[in-house]
Amino acid sequence: MSRLYDTVEPSVIDEEMLQKAVEEQGPKEEAGKIAKVEGIDFADVKSLRLDFKNILKIDNLWEFSCLTKLQLDNNIIEKIEGLDTLVNLIWLDLSFNNIEMIEGLDKLTRLEDLTLYNNRISKVENMDKMTNLQVFSIGNNDLKDLENLVYLRRFKKLKTLNLNGNPFCSQPEYRMYVIAFLSNVEFLDYRLIDQQSKDAAYEKYQIPIEEMLHNEKQAELKKEDEETRAKQLELHRNAYVEGMDGPSLFDMMYSDDAEGNRLKEMPGVDELILTYPCIMSTIKFVAICHQMFTFGLQENEKRQEEVAQFWECVEEAKLENKEMGMKTIAEFMVYKKKAFQELGQISDSTLLDTKVKEFNAQVSELWDKLMGLELQLVDQLEEVIKDYERNMADMVSTFLENIQGFLSQCRDLENIHHERMMELSIITLEKVIKNELDEEISEDLRMLFVDKDTIINAVSSSHDSHLLKIDNKEDDIVTRINNWLKTMIEQIHEEQEISRNRRRVSEINNLIDHLRDEIDGLEIQQGAQY
Structure with a gap:
């Protein structure tokens, strides 16, 4: 074309x-x-x-x-x-x-x-x-x-x-x-x-249209389901307990554990892990994780309520201060209108100078009042922010204390499990040496039972890997929530309060400069007339 x-x-x-x-x-x-x-x-x-x-x-x-x-x-x-x-x-x-x-x-x-x-x-x-x-x-x-x-x-x-x-x-x-x-x-x-x-x-086109409508409905339902799951995951992340409502942590402990996965084939391990409820069953470990998950969501809700109350308090203080400022300015504008009318009728230069000085004095007084209101708001918000920072620090501390308590229980279960695995491995080693095993084991697993040191090292390596995964989970939660708290407080101080204060001071100064320019312009006009 x-x-x-x-x-x-x-x-x-x-x-x-x-x-x-x-x-x-x-x-x-x-x-x-x-x-x-x-x-x-x-x-x-x-x-x-x-x-x-x-x-x-x-x-x-x-x-x-x-x-x-x-x-x-x-x-x-x-x-x-x-x-x-x-x-x-x-x-x-x-x-x-x-x-x-x-x-x-x-x-x-x-x-x-x-x-x-x-x-x-x-x-x-x-x-x-x-x-x-x-x-x-x-x-x-x-x-x-x-x-x-x-x-x-x-x-x-x-x-x-x-x-x-x-x-x-x-x-x-x-x-x-x-x-x-x-x-x-x-x-x-x-x-x-x-x-x-x-x-x-x-x-x-009735048939293909109805088929298309059906497919679109299914796609829409799938999309809604995905969006719901995405929102839930985001909520869980914000609560720092994503994946803790199931066996995620337990599975993670074995995900990179080559020795542990080989040992799981050992005769008697299934009974130890799955049917030994008082010590280290998957069910008990997952139950602790689920308690941590529920607690995390509850604490997140409390934190969000605290955040909402803080901003509500801030907005109320700013609104009240703004209304007082607007009232002060409105009162000055009434005075200004009357003053400018009087100035327009004065022909005596000495009287004109006196009135202009009076007006400038009123402008200075207006600046004092507006800046006083701003300083009052700064002090008020500073106190509110300090209280908020204290409250949030306490909430984060309580959250971490409990999370660490839950993870400590997980470590206890892992330690007991390790002891049982060690006992079972030694028993199995003796059976292998005496050729008394009732079940066939893979060649890969048999390689661990060549001597006592080899099997002990394998069980210990698996145990260390499991504890490391629990430690990493704890470090991740501690780091993320502390970073969140630090970043949030910094943003409140810098982006919200300091920036707001600078804008307000600039607005006040611009208003005062404008009022002074107006009276200066009026003086020039009067001078031109007389």
């Missing part, structure tokens, strides 16, 4: 092009002159036209963070890219370009209207994140496979669809197929779909 201007040198989206486009589309007449002099912040621009610019590559649009409408039609663009920062985009026109593949749209989750008319696209794909899509035009492309359109079923809000001009449009079943499988669409190729057409299409 060549264009007359394809032979012209491609243009680059640079600062000059963007500035010119913004000025051309911005305010006109006097307002336009002012905007041109003062400059237009790209971050404030909501709509941008870059059509008929012979643009080859989409680039340098990152400053247009508030853009909702973008026209890039009638260019020579070959690839959709450079749009990731335009997260507020609602309307995008890329028609009449040389695009071959739909891509680069993952961040445009708010997009409602997308036009890709007259390009070289052969497949509808890579649009999963655009759940708000309502209007989609992809006519005059290279779409040949009708079944590819089933992809559009995921867009439940899609009402208007233009496919006209694609190769599959010549197929006799084209329109009926689209109506049948995209039942949410109301306008197809600029024509309203009537109920009679919908009924006829459903009747023709």
